[in-house]
Amino acid sequence: MANAYKVLVIDDEESILRLLQHELSTDERIVDTAPTAAIGLEKFSKGHYDVVVSDIRLPDGDGLDMLVQFKTAYPDIEVVLITGHGNIDNAVEAMRIGAYDYLTKPFHLDRVELVIERAYQRVCLQRENRSFRHSNQTVAASKLVGNSAPIKQIKYLIGRVAPTDVAVLITGESGVGKDVVAHTIQEQSERNERPFIVKNCATLQKELMRSELFGHTRGSFTGATDSRDGLMTYADTGTLFLDEIGELPLEVQGGLLRVLEAKMYRRMGEKNERHVDIRFLFATSRNLAEEVEAGRFNEALYHRINVFNISVPPLCQRKEDIPLLVEHFLGRMSIAMRRERLTITDKAVQCLTNYDWPGNIRELRNVLERSIILAEGGVITNQALPRELVEHAADQGGTVFSLEELEREHIQRALQFYDGNRLQAAKALGIGRKTLYRKIEKFGLG
Incomplete structure (x- = not known):
C-alpha cells in the first residue's frame, strides 16, 4: 500500500460514506471518510490526500467554501463535488473556482470511480510537470560503478x-x-x-x-x-x-x-x-x-x-575502481557524442590509475571527455591525455598495470562476491550481461 493514493470523502449521509469506502477502496486507493466539514478539514490538515470528494451541502459548512480552502492549501489536489440539489449555476461556479468535476445524486458508482481515477491522473501529471519545472536535477552523470x-x-x-x-x-x-x-x-x-x-x-x-x-x-x-x-x-x-x-x-x-x-x-x-x-x-x-x-x-x-x-x-582511496569507471564513462560518452565505442591503451590506463585525482570522479570524467575529442583512430593513448597526468605517471614509475590483468581481477572478484551470479556481477561492474559473458570466456573464468 506504500504507493497507494489517498481519497477523502466528506458527506453527512453515513450510508454513502460506508458505500464509497467499501466499494472504492483497493490496493491502489485508500479511502478515508468524514461526516462533517469540521472533521473533514481536520483530517485534511493532518494527512495528505490526492483527491477530495465532498458533498456541496453539509450541516456545518458549504462545499464551495471548502473547495476554496482545499485548493488554496494544496493547489495540486483535485476536488470532486457531489450534491442532491445540483443546478447549472452551482456547477459553473464550482468549475470556475477549481473543482475537477461535479456529480449529482443519485449517482452511479462506476461513474464516481471513473471521475476519481481521472482526477488522480491529473494530480500525477501536475506534480510531474511541477517537479520538472522546479528541479535543477539532471540525469545522474554515472551510476555507482566499482567493486572496491x-x-x-x-x-x-x-x-x-x-x-x-x-x-x-x-x-x-x-x-x-x-x-x-x-x-x-x-x-x-x-x-x-x-x-x-x-x-x-x-x-x-x-x-x-x-x-x-x-x-x-x-x-x-x-x-x-x-x-x-x-x-x-x-x-x-x-x-x-x-x-x-x-x-x-x-x-x-x-x-x-x-x-x-x-x-x-x-x-x-x-x-x-x-x-x-x-x-x-x-x-x-x-x-x-x-x-x-x-x-x-x-x-x-x-x-x-x-x-x-x-x-x-575520494577516488585516490579506491584506485582499483578506475579501470571500471573508465570503461563505464567511455561507453556513455561514446553514445552521447555519437562516436563509435573507443578503446584505451594500457599505458593510458596506467596514467589514469597512478594519478591522485584531486577533483575526484568529476575530474576523471572531464579528462575522458577531452581525451575522446583528441583520440586518433578510435584509440585513447597518452597523447590524448593532459600532459600533467602523463608526467605524473612518469615520475611515479613503478609497475605498469595491464588493463586486461586489472579487468580479469575485477571480474573475478565480482563473480566471487556475488557467488557466481553473472547478472548481479554485471550490474556491479557497470557492464552489460553479454559483455560480461564475452570477458568471462576471454579470461577463462567460466
Missing part, C-alpha cells in the same frame, strides 16, 4: 536504508559522486515513482532562499506580486535531495528543522502551517560538526539530518 571495498560497503548501506523513510546525510569531497548515491537511494526506495526534487543550496539566492524552500503569499515581501509554492510543496509525497546543505543560512535552518521534526511548514506571509510528507536526502562537502562548533550550523538540525550517514571516499 568502500563501494561494496556503500552499496550495502544503500540497500539497507533505501526502503525506509530515514533521512540520509551523504558526505565526501567535491566530485566524489554524492549525487549518484542520492539517485541510487531514490531508485531503490518505495517512493521511486513519486516526485524527486534536487536542489543545490549553494545555487539558491540567500535573500530568496526561504521563499524557494517554503513558498510565499502575495505581498509577503517586496517583489512578491503573486503567491508561489516552494520546494516543500513540489516534493510532497516524494523525496527532496538538498545538496551542499552546509550552505543553508542559519536563519532558514530553523524552518527546515520544523519540517523534519513535525512534518509541518509555513509559507512566508501565511498564518497556518501545512502538513507535508517528504523523505529527505542531504549531501555536503563540509565538516558539519566543525560548522556547528563555529556557530554556522544549527546543532539540533545537524543531529536530525545525520541520522544515517554514508561517507563517499
